[in-house]
Amino acid sequence: xxxxxxxxxxxxxxxxxxxxxxxxxxxxxxxxxxxxxxxxxxxxxxxxxxxxxxxxxxxxxxxxxxxxxxxxxxxxxxxxxxxxxxxxxxxxxxxxxxxxxxxxxxxxxxxxxxxxxxxxxxxxxxxxxxxxxxxxxxxxxxxxxxxxxxxxxxxxxxxxxxxxxxxxxxxxxxxxxxxxxxxxxxxxxxxxxxxxxxxxxxxxxxxxxxxxxxxxxxxxxxxxxxxxxxxxxxxxxxxxxxxxxxxxxxxxxxxxxxxxxxxxxxxxxxxxxxxxxxxxxxxxxxxxxxxxxxxxxxxxxxxxxxxxxxxxxxxxxxxx
Amino acid sequence: xxxxxxxxxxxxxxxxxxxxxxxxxxxxxxxxxxxxxxxxxxxxxxxxxxxxxxxxxxxxxxxxxxxxxxxxxxxxxxxxxxxxxxxxxxxxxxxxxxxxxxxxxxxxxxxxxxxxxxxxxxxxxxxxxxxxxxxxxxxxxxxxxxxxxxxxxxxxxxxxxxxxxxxxxxxxxxxxxxxxxxxxxxxxxxxxxxxxxxxxxxxxxxxxxxxxxxxxxxxxxxxxxxxxxxxxxxxxxxxxxxxxxxxxxxxxxxxxxxxxxxxxxxxxxxxxxxxxxxxxxxxxxxxxxxxxxxxxxxxxxxxxxxxxxxxxxxxxxxxxxx
Numbered sequence: 001x002x003x004x005x006x007x008x009x010x011x012x013x014x015x016x017x018x019x020x021x022x023x024x025x026x027x028x029x030x031x032x033x034x035x036x037x038x039x040x041x042x043x044x045x046x047x048x049x050x051x052x053x054x055x056x057x058x059x060x061x062x063x064x065x066x067x068x069x070x071x072x073x074x075x076x077x078x079x080x081x082x083x084x085x086x087x088x089x090x091x092x093x094x095x096x097x098x099x100x101x102x103x104x105x106x107x108x109x110x111x112x113x114x115x116x117x118x119x120x121x122x123x124x125x126x127x128x129x130x131x132x133x134x135x136x137x138x139x140x141x142x143x144x145x146x147x148x149x150x151x152x153x154x155x156x157x158x159x160x161x162x163x164x165x166x167x168x169x170x171x172x173x174x175x176x177x178x179x180x181x182x183x184x185x186x187x188x189x190x191x192x193x194x195x196x197x198x199x200x201x202x203x204x205x206x207x208x209x210x211x212x213x214x215x216x217x218x219x220x221x222x223x224x225x226x227x228x229x230x231x232x233x234x235x236x237x238x239x240x241x242x243x244x245x246x247x248x249x250x251x252x253x254x255x256x257x258x259x260x261x262x263x264x265x266x267x268x269x270x271x272x273x274x275x276x277x278x279x280x281x282x283x284x285x286x287x288x289x290x291x292x293x294x295x296x297x298x299x300x301x302x303x304x305x306x307x308x309x310x311x312x313x314x315x316x317x318x319x320x
Numbered sequence: 321x322x323x324x325x326x327x328x329x330x331x332x333x334x335x336x337x338x339x340x341x342x343x344x345x346x347x348x349x350x351x352x353x354x355x356x357x358x359x360x361x362x363x364x365x366x367x368x369x370x371x372x373x374x375x376x377x378x379x380x381x382x383x384x385x386x387x388x389x390x391x392x393x394x395x396x397x398x399x400x401x402x403x404x405x406x407x408x409x410x411x412x413x414x415x416x417x418x419x420x421x422x423x424x425x426x427x428x429x430x431x432x433x434x435x436x437x438x439x440x441x442x443x444x445x446x447x448x449x450x451x452x453x454x455x456x457x458x459x460x461x462x463x464x465x466x467x468x469x470x471x472x473x474x475x476x477x478x479x480x481x482x483x484x485x486x487x488x489x490x491x492x493x494x495x496x497x498x499x500x501x502x503x504x505x506x507x508x509x510x511x512x513x514x515x516x517x518x519x520x521x522x523x524x525x526x527x528x529x530x531x532x533x534x535x536x537x538x539x540x541x542x543x544x545x546x547x548x549x550x551x552x553x554x555x556x557x558x559x560x561x562x563x564x565x566x567x568x569x570x571x572x573x574x575x576x577x578x579x580x581x582x583x584x585x586x587x588x589x590x591x592x593x594x595x596x597x598x599x600x601x602x603x604x605x606x607x608x609x610x611x612x613x614x615x616x617x618x619x620x621x622x623x624x625x626x627x628x629x630x631x632x633x634x635x636x637x638x639x640x641x642x
Contacts, residue, residue, distance in 0.1 A: 058465055126412055295414075302632075
């Protein structure tokens with residue numbers, strides 16, 4: 001990748017480099033030959049041929065399932081699901097085949113499948129194109145989920161996913177696709193949560209675009225805020241959060257998903273189980289409202305979390 | 321919609337003038353939208369046979385259907401532009417446009433997502449002995465989804481009163497139906513489940529009208545499901561995100577003096593040509609067009625003048641009870 005790459009360009013560079021290194025890497029998805037709506041795979045068919053960069057009809061179940069079979073047979077498939085909402089049409093293949101094949105094959109087979117997808121609101125596309133389903137994926141034993149928040153981490157995540165022996169969902173926040181912002185720790189491990197801002201009073205753990213929002217909020221908030229970019233959604237690694245709480249003893253979890261199904265609930269329970277005695281105040285969870293994502297600008301803006309919401313949550317956990 | 325000498329032309333023009341103006345104001349539309357330009361004849365054919373008890377399941381490309389069915393255009397614009405005046409008060413936008421008063425209860429923007437829902441409505445009607453059929457519209461791309469094939473199967477197994485309308489805007493590929501379909505013809509797919517299928521040129525309004533009328537008569541007569549393939553020619557302005565209008569506003573005079581190669585595939589110009597052959601007065605046709613254009617203009621202005629929905633609307637109607 002080059003220094004000026006945005007997140008999509010960096011992900012494409014990682015895929016391109018992997019395809020050069022490893023002839024087993026194949027790409028499947030809707031419109032991947034032309035590059036797709038976000039230009040993720042632009043130019044790859046020209047460089048690597050349409051036998052390796054393969055357009056599929058609109059049939060998410062069939063091509064995720066075919067990705068599982070490719071992986072089973074020794075290939076390294078990269079499957080593009082245009083929006084994570086469309087995974088609902090492929091959930092049998094992802095949840096029952098990809099996630100469980102290693103286990104149900106007695107450990108004999110591995111499924112080195114990478115599923116790339118995007119999630120999140122902010123583009124006025126309404127309820128079927130704007131959900132955040134990472135908390136859903138995180139609840140399926142056998143799946144790994146990465147959520148990179150910068151171009152360099154997107155490069156690292158795609159590279160790591162393609163080298164991993166297990167099915168990995170690389171889920172990117174829609175709002176970050178064309179982002180170029182770098183963060184501290186960009187040269188680190190995509191599989192580990194990373195501290196992107198040091199602080200003493202309160203720890204904020206965030207994912208996706210909310211990492212950037214939390215950094216903005218940290219500048220505005222009175223208390224000294226530490227910000228952790230979770231990055232690795234599944235399996236969860238709460239060690240870095242517990243280490244941070246040793247110093248701050250207060251925790252705010254910020255996640256773009258309805259509270260009823262949120263990833264933050266999984267993090268919260270893991271922290272309570274292992275770090276209850278580190279806490280000076282109840283954990284605060286800041287999530288999207290429990291409503292489908294509306295389309296109109298005024299409604300979607302009301303739905304979406306803002307930096308002010310994060311500041312308020314930080315102040316509240318300090319008072320609590 | 322008022323009674324017209326040429327209801328079919330009026331139904332089609334309502335969709336066309338709506339979509340053309342929407343493209344004109346595309347910068348005001350947040351998000352994405354799809355237009356039905358070139359597909360209006362199918363919409364008009366369905367609207368002409370639709371009874372009040374029928375349910376119509378649409379998809380992400382719905383404007384031409386709603387316009388043909390007589391949906392008020394101001395709420396349509398308003399929904400797309402995120403105003404409180406929209407039927408969903410902006411919750412849905414263009415991808416989820418609907419009109420409960422005209423048999424369109426809900427619109428899924430998952431490809432093929434609404435089709436099985438239509439089957440369920442049809443099953444309920446049959447079980448209760450109620451009149452009405454389900455008309456399920458989808459694009460040719462939806463035939464890639466397994467759920468469509470599942471629907472053909474149970475529609476036949478249960479003999480449901482369902483009309484499947486495949487609005488194909490893909491060009492045929494060498495030796496197969498489309499670039500993404502291995503079948504020789506799209507009509508082979510329902511026929512494999514013994515759902516009778518016909519194909520019509522949907523750039524010719526009377527041809528698609530005949531096909532839809534025949535299929536619906538068979539369904540209403542208790543014959544079970546039918547499939548109609550409405551074949552159109554791809555319209556050059558369609559795009560993944562925001563459509564453009566490279567052919568410009570289609571003046572009816574283009575029926576006689578085409579500006580573009582695509583004008584030969586334009587169902588509205590084809591309808592005008594047919595009406596002129598039957599002796600229709602060109603001035604009267606122009607007057608109808610002007611009346612529709614004025615209706616569209618008033619609707620657009622009303623939508624743009626309408627306030628956006630208050631934020632609280634985003635949090636209402638999530639569940640029917642606590």
